[in-house]
Amino acid sequence: MAIQLRDPVHGFVRLDQEEVKLLDTPAIQRLRRIRQLAMANLVYPGALHTRFDHSIGVAHVASQMARELELDEHEEVKLVRLAGLLHDVGHGPFSHVSEKALDTYADRSKLKGAKKAEKIHELISAQIIQNDRDIVRLLGEERCRQIVVLLSQGHGQPAMKSIVSGPLDADKQDYLLRDSLFCGVKYGVFDIHQMHRSLTIEGPKNEKQLMIKQDGIHAVEQYVLAKYYLTTNVYRHKVRLITDEMIVRAIMLGIEKDEISGLKKLYSYDGTDGFVRNYCTWDDARFLQKFCVTAKAGRCQAMLARLLHRRLLKRIFDARANEFPAEIRDRLKSLVEPDSRPLRERAEREIAKALSKLTATPIDSDEVIVNIFSIRSVRETSRNDEAGILVTGQEPKPFDQVSTLFASINEQYTDEYVEVYAPMEWSTDTDKDRLRREARKPILRLIETAFQEKAKGGKA
Structure with a gap:
């Protein structure tokens, strides 16, 4: 039934x-x-x-x-x-x-x-x-x-x-x-019905593929923006x-x-x-x-x-990759790879020592987490994730080449972010700002030092 x-x-x-x-x-x-x-x-x-x-x-x-x-x-x-x-x-x-x-x-x-x-x-x-x-x-x-x-x-x-x-x-x-x-939140909303109405299958008999008609371009633009905004505001x-x-x-x-x-x-x-x-x-x-x-x-x-x-670790440090020297910036992404784990753990141990000294409170390095993640620009998202979407016409073209919205957006980069989470405690925003400010330079220096030693072939 x-x-x-x-x-x-x-x-x-x-x-x-x-x-x-x-x-x-x-x-x-x-x-x-x-x-x-x-x-x-x-x-x-x-x-x-x-x-x-x-x-x-x-x-x-x-x-x-x-x-x-x-x-x-x-x-x-x-x-x-x-x-x-x-x-x-x-x-x-x-x-x-x-x-x-x-x-x-x-x-x-x-x-x-x-x-x-x-x-x-x-x-x-x-x-x-x-x-x-x-x-x-x-x-x-x-x-x-x-x-x-x-x-x-x-x-x-x-x-x-x-x-x-x-x-x-x-x-x-x-x-x-x-x-x-x-x-x-309203970030993930797009016109799903209009997007479905614009779907079509075109191509030679044995090579037919999913495409969108011209009247679906704006709905797909909404969809791409929804992915971007939900990523930056919810998933990240x-x-x-x-x-x-x-x-x-x-x-x-x-x-x-x-x-x-x-x-x-x-x-x-x-x-x-x-x-x-x-x-x-x-x-x-x-x-x-x-x-x-x-x-x-x-x-x-x-x-x-x-x-x-809900006694969560606190974000004591955050920085964009462009805040690091160029030779380190290019290697930041590698810190998330499995073979870089010893390097990451060493950085966490050194950061724990620095934070212990700063707060006069013992901090266990097991509770210090270095997290590196990336956020692609909306233009970069459309050029990669949606690159396989073809728009119908005399000659089918990739969506990002047809969309006037994304053609007008010049940013074409992926931003790398480095964050450090630790078991910090603060009672006021003033205390939080002070601790984050005082911790920033030591943490930046420790991360830079770890990468410089890796580049020289030093052991993590």
């Missing part, structure tokens, strides 16, 4: 009997307990929406796009809807935060062939879709295989791939609108960055310092079905209960307790 759900973003969303049964499988019900934006609710109280909600939205948007393109209702529309429902089934606790831990602790030596280079959470998704008994029993082995191919490599005509995974895919469209709504909000980094640090401390076997087992992906079965028993609530609420005192437990009670 088909049902209709009232979705806060898209209104009534219709689901057929098979889709309802798919949603009721334990693998997808688990997504109800994994928040879309991890602990962003500590700064945006309404950000309590989940991967489950988002998956329903993606299926709905995917079917709207497919029907606008007049794809076959029985086979193609159905397949992109199922792919939408299943696309996030491999997410772990706290969504994308788990990806960092999986990439760090996965045992890639046990993976075969091309799998060694693939994203771990995508491998987990594929295993769940093809091996989960309830999902396979409901959809059949062949359709499960088709969904995995569609989510990873594309299936059939390129239009289907574009709907599920592309610059204008249903995933991005839904999360922009959904995250914007639940965070209570300082509290969001701090909470994400605190979770990652807690996992690292739990595995490497506290030697918590259950935590290591959760993130040491080895490609086996046993790993996936265990992985599918975890969600946000169980993670916090097991490793914080009922856990023995330890470094991991202490960091998670800070998060649970």
Whole structure:
């Protein structure tokens, strides 16, 4: 029996009997307990929406796009809807935060062939879709295989791939609108209906691809700006960055310092079905209960307790890359690479010493985090992420060449940012400003020194 759900973003969303049964499988019900934006609710109280909600939205948007393109209702529309429902089934606790831990602790030596280079959470998704008994029993082995191919490599005509995974895919469209709504901001809003009306499939018979008509250019411009503003104002909000980094640090401390076997087992992906079965028993609530609420005192437990009670690390330092000497600026990005971890840890130890001296209070280097991230300009975003969008005409052209808005924007750069989070305390804005001001020069000098020693071949 088909049902209709009232979705806060898209209104009534219709689901057929098979889709309802798919949603009721334990693998997808688990997504109800994994928040879309991890602990962003500590700064945006309404950000309590989940991967489950988002998956329903993606299926709905995917079917709207497919029907606008007049794809076959029985086979193609159905397949992109199922792919939408299943696309996030491999997410772990706290969504994308788990990806960092999986990439760090996965045992890639046990993976075969091309799998060694693939994203771990995508491998987990594929295993769940093809091996989960309830999902396979409901959809059949062949359709499960088709969904995995569609989510990873594309299936059939390129239009289907574009709907599920592309610059204008249903995933991005839904999360922009959904995250914007639940965070209570207007940055992610764009005219989704006009954008869908402008979709078309053109090209030679065997090379047809998704394009937009001329009357959809402004809707796509809105979409690109929505991505940019939501990134700068929500995804890169300082509290969001701090909470994400605190979770990652807690996992690292739990595995490497506290030697918590259950935590290591959760993130040491080895490609086996046993790993996936265990992985599918975890969600946000169980993670916090097991490793914080009922856990023995330890470094991991202490960091998670800070998060649970909102005693967050503070941003004591922030700088743009252009504030560093040129020879250091070019190497900043490398600090996020795994092989630069000893260098980063040394910088954190030295910064902890400097802050301890400044505040006359012992500060543990395990609670000092150096975070480096980038924000691309809106022009750079349009030239990269949306480069694959073609606009129809006598000769199809890339979107960024046709858009008069982006042609008028000259900025073409990616800004690198360096931030330092530490367990600082201040009672007034005056105290905060004083501490940040006094800490700035020592931290700048320590980061510069670390890179200069690396350039000379010194050990971290």
